[in-house]
Amino acid sequence: xxxxKWRRVADDGAADGKGFNSLFGEILDWxxxxxxxxxxxxxxVTHNVANSIANQPYDQALAVNVRAIARLVRVEGSQxxxxxxxxxxxxxxxxxxxxxxxxxxxxxxxxxxxxKDIPTLQTPDSVVPDVVLxxxxxxxxxxxxxxxxxxxxxxxxxxxxxxxxxxxxxxxRSTLASRVVTGVLLPQFAIIxxxxxxxxxxLSRGIAPLNQLQRxxxxxRPTDLSPISVSNVPEEVRPLIIAFNEMMARLEENLQAQQxxxxxxxxxxxxxxxGLRMQSDLALMETDPAQIHxxxxxxxxxxxxxxxxxxxxxxxxxxxxxxxKIYAVERVDLEALLRAxxxxxxPRARQKAIDFGLETTGGPLVIDGNPVLLAELLKNLxxxxxxxxxxxxxxxxxxxxxxxxxxxxxxxxxxVPEADRERVFERFYRVLGSSxxxxxxxxxxxxxxxxxxxxxxxxxxxxxxxxxxxxxxFPRSRPTPEETAAQTTQALTAPGATQFPPA
Numbered sequence: 001x002x003x004x005k006w007r008r009v010a011d012d013g014a015a016d017g018k019g020f021n022s023l024f025g026e027i028l029d030w031x032x033x034x035x036x037x038x039x040x041x042x043x044x045v046t047h048n049v050a051n052s053i054a055n056q057p058y059d060q061a062l063a064v065n066v067r068a069i070a071r072l073v074r075v076e077g078s079q080x081x082x083x084x085x086x087x088x089x090x091x092x093x094x095x096x097x098x099x100x101x102x103x104x105x106x107x108x109x110x111x112x113x114x115x116k117d118i119p120t121l122q123t124p125d126s127v128v129p130d131v132v133l134x135x136x137x138x139x140x141x142x143x144x145x146x147x148x149x150x151x152x153x154x155x156x157x158x159x160x161x162x163x164x165x166x167x168x169x170x171x172x173r174s175t176l177a178s179r180v181v182t183g184v185l186l187p188q189f190a191i192i193x194x195x196x197x198x199x200x201x202x203l204s205r206g207i208a209p210l211n212q213l214q215r216x217x218x219x220x221r222p223t224d225l226s227p228i229s230v231s232n233v234p235e236e237v238r239p240l241i242i243a244f245n246e247m248m249a250r251l252e253e254n255l256q257a258q259q260x261x262x263x264x265x266x267x268x269x270x271x272x273x274x275g276l277r278m279q280s281d282l283a284l285m286e287t288d289p290a291q292i293h294x295x296x297x298x299x300x301x302x303x304x305x306x307x308x309x310x311x312x313x314x315x316x317x318x319x320x321x322x323x324x325k326i327y328a329v330e331r332v333d334l335e336a337l338l339r340a341x342x343x344x345x346x347p348r349a350r351q352k353a354i355d356f357g358l359e360t361t362g363g364p365l366v367i368d369g370n371p372v373l374l375a376e377l378l379k380n381l382x383x384x385x386x387x388x389x390x391x392x393x394x395x396x397x398x399x400x401x402x403x404x405x406x407x408x409x410x411x412x413x414x415x416v417p418e419a420d421r422e423r424v425f426e427r428f429y430r431v432l433g434s435s436x437x438x439x440x441x442x443x444x445x446x447x448x449x450x451x452x453x454x455x456x457x458x459x460x461x462x463x464x465x466x467x468x469x470x471x472x473x474f475p476r477s478r479p480t481p482e483e484t485a486a487q488t489t490q491a492l493t494a495p496g497a498t499q500f501p502p503a
Contacts, residue, residue: 050180062147063132098169105163355394377449389413405474412467
């Protein structure tokens with residue numbers, strides 16, 4: 001329940017022409033709206049209670065009149081008679097505000113005395129004599145209150161009844177009820193504005209710590225990412241401040257990681273650029289064409305290494321970005337992705353006479369991810385395997401389908417010592433003794449992308465002997481109904497094939 005009248009900005013310093021939902025206004029709305037909703041209901045309830053209160057004394061007066069007339073009723077033979085002297089009738093009708101009617105009906109319902117205007121009643125099957133009852137009626141279009149009583153003069157004849165009725169208009173009752181309602185509601189007109197002011201002051205006082213906290217945050221320097229003290233923070237806001245401090249800690253960690261990355265990248269870029277400049281200077285000083293050609297070859301190699309390093313740095317920066325914001329997540333078939341990209345590595349494998357193969361499950365292996373980043377992950381794993389596998393070796397890319405989706409890249413290369421299997425995932429770290437050139441960014445890119453996809457990457461020794469098995473374990477996505485039907489058909493048409501439940 002939100003009303004635009006309670007919309008406001010946080011403070012004068014933040015007034016930039018753009019409003020937003022105010023917590024102060026929201027609380028005030030939820031406090032005052034029920035009060036304003038209940039107020040008319042209280043008026044109705046008060047009016048009903050006032051009518052009930054007004055009826056009680058005047059009903060008692062009507063009952064007294066009915067009993068007084070009952071004492072004047074006599075039975076003479078088969079007829080009922082009323083000895084109602086004129087002075088008594090005058091006293092009964094002597095009311096300045098209301099009109100009073102009375103009526104006495106005999107055994108057969110005939111009018112014995114009084115006014116015939118009072119509506120008569122059908123005699124009920126069971127009657128409690130000598131008890132005054134009340135009901136509401138209308139006489140000549142005017143509401144009246146009727147008190148009535150049945151008399152049973154002869155106990156031996158229970159059906160011989162005399163009906164006494166006294167009716168009175170409701171002017172005095174309405175006046176008394178209005179006075180009661182007015183006496184109750186008039187103070188409310190003064191109380192409600194006072195209550196609104198007190199609620200406003202109370203809320204203003206209650207949210208003062210929030211305004212103080214806001215000013216504290218606004219005064220902080222842009223580079224100040226230190227946590228906010230929760231000692232003087234209200235209990236209700238403390239979880240929010242704790243979460244804010246945790247976010248600032250993560251931001252500080254990311255900023256430090258970026259600073260380290262920039263420093264490391266600058267250091268790594270300096271080496272190939274220095275080599276380029278040195279080789280170009282040598283080439284400028286040489287006059288021998290053969291030496292110039294050799295220097296140009298060195299320049300080309302240095303430029304290629306610099307280009308590879310830059311591409312790796314860009315890939316790592318892209319992997320470190322939040323791929324949920326930059327890249328769309330979709331269902332990716334890892335086996336289809338591998339088949340599409342492995343042909344690009346065939347020339348390199350043939351150049352080194354490497355036995356290069358792919359072993360798949362024969363069916364779709366679907367995960368939720370980004371195909372661009374996944375292709376980058378697989379490319380780096382295969383590139384490392386081909387680079388560090390000597391001529392005549394073997395590189396096998398394998399997919400496995402369990403409750404997880406597994407991709408393995410097995411090689412017969414130089415291997416990774418057990419002490420370095422975790423360190424190789426650090427940026428720019430390279431295993432000592434390797435003759436191959438590299439940037440030390442391939443495996444860090446793999447881990448970064450794997451973590452974005454909630455996957456686990458590890459390096460294990462090749463059980464067949466020399467080499468390494470790089471393994472990435474992905475959570476599988478839930479199959480669509482079409483994929484479920486295809487898997488069922490495959491299971492029925494391929495005896496002995498094992499189908500694993502999806503994750």
